Every structure is written in C-alpha cells, then in structure tokens.
Amino acid sequence: MTAWRIRDQHADDIGGFLRLWEQLTEAQAEPVYNLAEVLASCAQDHAVVAVAGEQIVGAAVGRTAHAQGWVVFLATAPGWRGRGIGSSLLAALEARMAPLGISVLSALMPAAETRIGAFRHQGYELKNNLHYFERRIPVQKEELRLLAELGGRVLPRGLWEGVGGMEAEKELLERRLVMPLAKPELAERFGVAPPRAVVLFGPPGTGKTTFAKAIASRLEWSFVEVFPSRLASHPLGLAGALRETFAAVSELERAVVFIDEVEEIASHRQGDPPSPTQGVTNELLKLIPTFREQPDRLLICATNFIRALDSAFLRHGRFDYVIPIGLPDAAARAAIWERYIPTVAAASVDLGRLVDASDGFSPADIEYAARRASQTALEHAVYSRESDLEGPTTAEYTAAIAATRTTVSQKVTQEFREDIAALGRV
Template identity: 70%
Template sequence: MTGWRIRDFHSDDLDGILRLWEEMTAAKTEPVYGLSEVLASCQKDDAVIALHGDEVVGAAVGRAAHAQGWVVFLATAQRFQGRGIGTALLAALEKKMSRHGLTKLSALMPESATRVDAFVKRGFEVKQHLRYFERHIPVQREELRSLSELGGRILPRDLWEGVGGMRTEKELLERRLVLPLAKPDMAEQYGVVPPKAVVLFGPPGTGKTTFAKAIASRLEWPFVEVFPSRLAADPKGLAGALRETFLKISELEHAVVFIDEVEEIAAQRGGEPPSPLQGVTNELLKIIPAFREQPGRLLVCATNFIRALDSAFLRHGRFDYVIPIGLPDVAARQAIWERYIPEGMKITVDPSALVAASDGFSPADIEYAARRASQQALERALFEGADESTPGGPGTEDYLAAIRSTRTTVSAQVASEFLEDIERLARL
C-alpha cells in the first residue's frame, strides 16, 4: 500500500501547488519556470498531482510545443521523497500528454537540484555540454493594446550604444538613472531610491530627445511620448486629456514617458487675468506626485528654455535630477559625421577636418550640413552627366563648404546663458 494516489489536476489544487513551490524555494532549489508560468500551465496545459489523503504531496506539470513536450514543474513534498512519487508522476504526465503526439519530452533543472532520480528512472537522459539562455520579453501581450492607444513603442535595443561621444552625459545618465532602475533590488540594498522624474535642459538640437530614447532602449521599457499640442485638440481639454493619458500609462508595467518642450505646459504662472495654460500647469503639478508613487516608471521632461519653467515645477520632490545636455564634444561630432558620410566615401573623406570645422555645431546642425553637402554633390554630378554606374559622392571640400554656409543653432549668447543655467539650476 503506497498511501498516496495520482489524479489529474483540479483548479482547487492551486494552494497545494503553491505549498510545494514554497517548500522548493525554501530549500534553495529555485525552479527554472516562474511561479506564474507554472500556475498558468496547471490550468491551460497538462498537470497531475499526487495526494496523500486530501493533501497535495507531489505535482508534475507539462507543456506541449509542437512535437516536443516540456516538464514545467516536478516536485514532491520533502517528507514523501524516496517513495517513487516523482517517477509515478512523470509516467502519469507522459500518458496525459500523449494526446499531443509528442516525439520528445524534455526537462530543464536548476544546477542546484540534487534529486534527479525520478527522471533517470523514467528513462530521461542527461544531456551534456548544453547551455540555457533566457530573455525576458519587456512588454507582455496584454500591455500592447494600452501601449498602442498611447502611441508608445518599444525602441531598438542598440540606441544607447549608438550615442557616440558625450561621455560625460552618458556616464552621468548611466549612474544616476539607468543603473538604479535596471537593478532595483541592488539599489534598495544600498539604500538608493530609483529616480522617478528628471529634466533634461540645454540649447535646441543638442540631443535631449535622443538621450530620452536611448534611456528607454537601455532599460528595454516602452517609450511613450506625450505631445501637448495633440492633446489640446481633445474635447476634454488639454488638462483633462493630460490626466487621462497618465491614467492609461499607469496600466503599463514599465514606461519611460517623455514630454518635449515641457515649458509649453509648465511655464511660469502669474499675470492678470490668469493664462488658460495655468490650469494645465496646475494639473501637471498634481500628476507628477501620483506618477512618482508607481514603480517601474520614469518621466523625462526636456526643455530648451529652463528659465521659462514655473519655479514650483523644478522643486525637490518632483524631479530627482535636472541634467544639462550641451553641444556635442569632439568624439560625439565624429560619431555624428560618420553616421552621415556615405559608406563608399569614408575612405576619401577626412572626418577630423569636419569635426574641427564644426565646433559649436549641434547634432541638428551637423545633420543639416551633411545633407546639404550630399545634395549639392548629387546636383553637380547630374549636371556633369554622371549616372548610377559612375562612382562618386560628397568629398571633404563639399562638407567643409556646407559647414561654412550653415548658421549654427546655438549662438554665443545662448551658449553663455546655458553655462549660467548649469550653475544656477542643474541638480546632478
């Protein structure tokens, strides 16, 4: 008499599965599949349990994937181990899964697992020289609808690496924002509270939007850009539409929320009569504290005119950091130029000459000069009778001529005011 019996899983067995899971984790044998996956497979896939009286003392859960089956969970209560329950559970699970027409049944075990005799007795072979790779998908299927309604998206994973140069800014953003958000448990261990909101400020065209997107890419969080100009057309009004947008964002598990040119909705309040936008500023000031209470969120606001922002907007408790983003340094300018020089011309073009000549240029200025040089080189080639079979492209002189004819976005006065703003308002 075994004292135990095996039957199919019933929905009221979930508590028993949970107790087995907790017993395994307490013994420091963390299963490969997460608890939510195991519980979902119990109800959607195939599962059998071992009972001693009315107590669940063992369970085996399987999932079919085409012609291959996977053992998602196998556990036996500690005081019932060594009685053959595991082997019997595997046999019952294999029988139950036979309806799928499986050609192979496989299992992944944590390296710390010591009791593998049930698999061996059931005829499983230990495969040597295998490695297990795992990647967590950043956005779950049920979130995609909310993300789509917000106009959000998942950005490519390489944007952070693609930001060339700007080493000081990148290192600062990495240390202050990315690492505490990417490793929240370690941050908590050290008493660090991950940031919830940050302001990026600097002259126009210096790459604030690029950095916001790069942060989302680095974290692999959805990127949601809020456009006040679009919300203004909403029948509920700008303030109401702003409030509803942030309510929808709260449905996402993670999000980097970006508001560019935030001074449009957070300008200094005052004047008689009050400006209609003061109500919008008031609403935004109410939204930010509620936003900060939600985990897995980062609000990034960008402004070209930080002096125009309402003083209450920037105070401690709303924004963790106020970070300056200035003109690209030498390494950044080189990386930007190399992005726009055609592949076939990189051997002949001298990028160092372009970098030196474009000192004081913003990324937008460099893009404009590069495209202007390409356009002028194309027009010249067509005027001279060249066709697709004729090799060619813009040369160093074409780029230098375009640089000379480009009016920089950031004037000397704006650059000087930016340095003053860093001294007065930056919070690093």
C-alpha cells in the same frame, strides 16, 4: 500501505499543487519555472496528479512547443518518495503528450536537485555541457494594451549604445539617472534615492529627445511621450487630459514619461486675470509629487527655453536634476560625423576639416549637412557617369557645411552658458 493512483489534474486540485510547491521550495533550490508559469500550464497544457484517497501526493506538468515537449514541474510529497510515484507521473504525462507529435521530451532542473531517479528510470538522458539562458520580457502582455492606449511603446534595445558623440552628457546621465534606476538595491544600500523626475534643457537640436528615448531603451522600460498639443482637444481640457494620462501611467509596471517643449504647459504664471495656461501649470505642479511617490517611474521634461519655465516648476523636491544638453564639442562632432560618412569614403575624407568647419553645429545640423553631401555625391555619380567615384568627398562635405544654416545662434549659445550657471543642477 495506502494505495495511490494517477489521474488527470482537476480544477479543484489547486490547493494540492500549492502544498507540493511549498514543500518542494522548502527542500531545495527554487524550481526553474515559477509558480505562475506552472499554474498557467496546469490550466492550459497538460497535468497529472498522484492521489492517495483524497490527498494529492504528487504532480507532473508539461507543455508542448511544436515538436518539443517540456516537463515544467515534477514533485512528490515527503513521505511518499521512493515508491515509484515520480516515474509513474512522468509515464502518464508522456502518454498524454506523445500523441501531439512531440519528438523529444525535456526537463530543466535546478543544479542543486539530487532526486533525478524518476527521470533516469523513465529513460531520460542527463545532458552535460549545456547552458541554460533566460531573459525576462520587460513589458508583459497585459501592459501592452494600456501602453497602446497611451500612445506609448517599447523601444528597441541598443538605442543607448547607438548615441554617438556627446560622451560627457552620456556619462553624466548614466551616473545620475540610469545606474540608480537599473540597480535600485545597490542604490538603496548606499543611501541613494533613485531619481524620479529630471529636466533636460538646451538649444534646439542638441539631442534631448534622443537621450530620453535612449534612457528608456537602456532601462528597458515603457516609453510614453506626452504631446500637449494633442491633449488640448481632450473633452476635459488639457489639465484633465494630463490628469488622466498620469493616472493611466501609474498602472504600468515601469515607465519613462517624456514631455518635450514643456514650457508650453509650465510657463511663468502671470497676469490678471490668469492666463489660460495657468490652470494647466497648476495641475502639472500637483501631479509631479504624486508621480514621484511611485517606484520605477521617471519623468523627463525637455525644454529649449528654460527661462520661460515657472519658477515653482524647477524647485527642489520636484526635479532631482536639471541637466544641460549643449552643442557637441570637437570629439563629439567627430563621432557624429563618423556615423554619417559612408564606409567607402571614410579613408579619403579629411575628418579633422569637417570637425573644425562644423564648430557650433548641433547634432541635427551635422546630420543635415552629411545627408546633403551624400545627395550631392550621388547625383554627381549618376549624371557624370564617372565609374570611379566612391562616395562623398571632403570638398562636398565642406560645401554642404557652408550651405547649412546653424540652428543655434551665438546669442542662444551665450544664454545657454548663463542658464547652466543660474539654473543647472547636476
């Protein structure tokens, strides 16, 4: 019988590790830790191998986290099992990790794994009634530097759920954008091509930027907002800056790119000689088809003045959808008001009166009126010294509504309805 021995892992043992990994995955369910994690621990943490002559016939890899140690990989080559190699590898791994101050050494195994004798022989206890939870971090470390250079960020989770009111718009965006992008395999099965670029249009203050951020949060993709005004000072000019920005975005794994007030760089091309923005519009029109060829990307352009956009910009093939985001209806206004009315005042405020009085308000208008009423109520409580005051009253809210100048005029509202009929594509 060929003798085997245990030693520390060397850098040139990588080939032997890969063979063991292939043999292990062919014989059972995928290990809990993936190959990249195991190889990273080989290089940075603790690893021992069993060798017979020059051949690697077994390996064990462990890592430590404070007082906790983890066995992230244990394998014995076929034909060498049943000789105590697994138990010896675990013993050697423990000998190297114990001096680091760990108080417990644990291992996670696939449910299909039946070869657990080495662990039992070394005194490991099988813990029943345990659940293993795992969450993949959506944006990896190597992407964060590039994301910072682009001025992008990873938005907090929960923004989508936090969008109050505007349920009709939210449901439309969920069905058209979020669902196909979040479930690409299912979309492909039904012949649905996930969207690559959309336009959100509507009056100012209706929540287009909020929706763009909420979509990125819902998908857990990086969010990169492009500010034309900031790119204008680039040495290569605005067109060159756009080209560089889109090239950098292509290196991210998943990303939502948002351009607000896109009419600034995609307005009607006219005039002889050409206007200074015509070259920028041409560049953006060339960038969009290339952007669309990349998976896991979504370009969201928002505009308050869709009529100002160049006709070629909205052509089929560039944007999958042209979605209107309008003023909130009564149900949406009620949901928005509820978000800003303090809990202590909610029972006494006549919500119906506020909803009726704020007809024609944008979400931003409602927020302004609500905060104005709260400020008035605070000042009244402080300076009147009335101890029984419990937050803003209906009268204070209606006074704040009356003092609020609406963002959207009747003329703009009418033009928006016309734009939905003429240009909307949902």
